[in-house]
Amino acid sequence: MNVLYFAWVRERIGLPREEVDSTAETVSELVDELVAREERYAAAFADRSALRVAIDQELRDFDAPLAGAREVAFFPPMTGG
Amino acid sequence: MRILVQEAPFDLGAESARFAAGHTDIGAVVTFTGVVRDSDEAPLQVMEIEHYPGMTERSLTEIAQEAQTRWSLGDVLVIHRYGALKPGEMIMMVATAARHRKDAFEAAEFLMDYLKSRAPFWKCEVTAAGTDWVPAKEEDEDALNRW
Numbered sequence: 001m002n003v004l005y006f007a008w009v010r011e012r013i014g015l016p017r018e019e020v021d022s023t024a025e026t027v028s029e030l031v032d033e034l035v036a037r038e039e040r041y042a043a044a045f046a047d048r049s050a051l052r053v054a055i056d057q058e059l060r061d062f063d064a065p066l067a068g069a070r071e072v073a074f075f076p077p078m079t080g081g
Numbered sequence: 082m083r084i085l086v087q088e089a090p091f092d093l094g095a096e097s098a099r100f101a102a103g104h105t106d107i108g109a110v111v112t113f114t115g116v117v118r119d120s121d122e123a124p125l126q127v128m129e130i131e132h133y134p135g136m137t138e139r140s141l142t143e144i145a146q147e148a149q150t151r152w153s154l155g156d157v158l159v160i161h162r163y164g165a166l167k168p169g170e171m172i173m174m175v176a177t178a179a180r181h182r183k184d185a186f187e188a189a190e191f192l193m194d195y196l197k198s199r200a201p202f203w204k205c206e207v208t209a210a211g212t213d214w215v216p217a218k219e220e221d222e223d224a225l226n227r228w
Contacts, residue, residue, distance in 0.1 A: 077217035080202035
């Protein structure tokens with residue numbers, strides 16, 4: 001699936017998007033896999049309560065299932081307006 | 082309904098005039114404009130606005146549609162910019178048209194409250210001291226509860 005990062009999450013991980021091969025069934029499991037990879041992921045996901053997630057461009061929770069997901073995005077709380 | 086997400090500046094007067102023109106069943110038009118405010122600490126060089134192309138247009142459309150189901154509106158306009166903006170530049174505008182002003186005012190406030198914390202934009206302040214992502218305010222999240 002395509003994994004996207006925005007704002008300081010993008011800066012900490014060091015890239016805006018990447019293709020990830022994963023067997024994770026939920027967002028939390030995907031984050032666990034990413035965190036286990038490298039320190040920069042651990043730094044970005046250190047406080048999950050400070051992050052929001054969207055699956056296929058819809059806001060979801062971290063326990064949401066990933067079945068069929070094409071695009072998962074992680075970002076801090078939004079500051080539009 | 083018109084939703085525009087763009088890097089280029091917009092002409093507030095022209096957009097407002099175009100939005101208000103051509104209706105005979107509309108008694109009220111409300112517009113709100115968001116402007117880049119200088120930083121309280123160090124002079125702001127630029128405000129970088131990042132967004133999530135695709136999800137941005139989609140969430141703004143959903144928020145505008147929700148406003149149309151809650152209030153009796155003749156029309157809705159949302160323009161939101163992204164990219165590097167200087168203090169005093171206009172970031173965004175919403176406009177609502179309705180038969181009566183109460184619907185137009187309330188819908189405009191609803192649109193603003195929702196697009197502040199539900200549309201995928203992120204502001205980053207650039208000053209001589211460095212760059213700072215603007216944190217979301219708890220009161221902005223609380224503002225959603227009144228709707």
